[in-house]
Amino acid sequence: MVTTATAAVVHEPQGTFTLQQVELDDLRPDEVLVRNQASGICHTDLVAQRMMTLPAVMGHEGAGVVEAVGRSVQRVRPGDRVIVSYPWCGACPQCMEGKPYYCSEHMPLGFGGTRLDGSGTMKHNGSQLSGAFFQQSSFATHSITPERDVVPVRDDCAAERLAALPCGVQTGAGSILNTFRVGARDSLVVFGAGGVGLSAVMAARLVGAAPLVVVDIIPERLELALELGATHVLDARNGPVAEQISEILPQGADYTYETSGNEQALEDAIASLKTGGQCGIVIAPHFGEKYPFSPTEVFKRAACLRGIIQGSSVPNTFLPRLLELNRAGRFPYERLIRTYAFEDINQAVEDFNVGRAIKPVLLMS
Known part of the structure; x- marks a missing residue:
């Protein structure tokens, strides 16, 4: 088994x-070693450093190829192509109910930098690193991750498309299809024309x-939003x-979706609801900061304000x-991707x- 990797350390x-x-x-018996072919870059990778x-x-x-598996692993084997998604413990009530996105351990699993038992997966010159970010730390040529976090996929998809999916794209699409369950002719206002x-x-x-309204300040992204389906x-x-929104939706929107992390945007998102x-809400300006809103x-709108995790x-x-x-041409998220060599x-x-790149993806191989 590979015992070293090249990693981008901050x-x-x-x-x-x-x-x-x-x-x-x-x-460990339930873990998988993945040779990463690509890794997306997400806002969380930057703000979570604090x-x-x-x-x-x-x-x-x-996203990459399985190189080795622990003795208890059953779902994948060496050579399988996989995406590595968010971590979940598999044992809490929410996980047992089939809602891993509400895992009670999601904060330590995501941001603790170690396995749940406190042990590390990476060292540099013998000193432990925080090398289990989201139980993968994919800014590396190889990652150790629990079997339950990997998603087997077909071999015919480019690595950059696989690596763009498991956080931002999954969150944005899932919020609409899984959380809100938006239907035909439901009105939606999206704040922020980034990847999510x-x-x-x-x-x-x-x-x-419809109407499907997008709010941003970058003209090129607003133009892309129209090409991808926005009506306004x-x-x-x-x-x-x-x-501006009330001129399009005098009675307010069925749904508003705040992805920008801007305080004024949240205020406008609430004010624009029917x-x-x-x-x-899927993002905050900075972890731990408070939003001022009334x-x-x-x-007075009998509104529901909800935080959304992983869509x-x-x-x-x-x-x-x-x-x-x-593959069917109905969800062209590749238009968001810009690739970079790992170095x-x-x-x-x-x-x-x-703002030059909407969804940057690093290519390791």
Whole structure:
């Protein structure tokens, strides 16, 4: 079995990534060693650094080939192509009910930097790294991950398409199809035309949602939103957004979806709901910060304000569904992807931060 890997290590919050050789721990009986072919870059990879013990190896959208398996692994074997999705414990009431996205251990599994028992999966020069981010740390040539977190896929899909799926795209599409269960002619306003927001747009188009409004400040992204299915786009710089939305939806929207992490956007998302409408939130400006908004605005609309984790998706069924829709030309999320060589990770992060890349994906091989 491979015992070392090349990993992109970050030593301080929002610091530069440095490629370093790391040592891999032995596989546990229920674990899989994945040779990563690609990894998506997500907003969480950047903001979560302030929650982690550093140095750390980030990355939580891995895709690659199984190289080795623990003795108890049954679902995959060496040579299988897999996506590595979000972690779940498999033992809490929510996991046992088939809702792994509500796993009671999702915070330590995602952000603890170790296995749930506190042991590490990566070391550098004998010192433990936070090398189990989302139980994978996919900014590396190899990852150790629990069997339950891998999704077997067909061999005929490009690695960058696989690695773009397991967080942002899954969250955006799943929020529409699984959490909200938006239907034909339901109205939806999406705040933020990034990877999550535009994935929501594509999913909403699938089910015939209309009007389908997208709010952003980048003209090129608003144009892309129209191409992907939006019926209306609004530039937030052109005046009060809630007023612009009310001209399109005088009675308010059935659903609003805040993906930008902007405080004003949340206020506008709540203000733009119809009576009994739902507002979904998938991001905050920074972990731990508070949103200032008026509960009265929620109350007087009898609105539902809900946080959404991973689009309420069960990856083993939902990700193959999205891949089939993509093959059929009905969910063209490849239009969001921009690829980078692994060694160009810092350029990819810079492009992502300034809006040049919607969904950057690192290619390891």
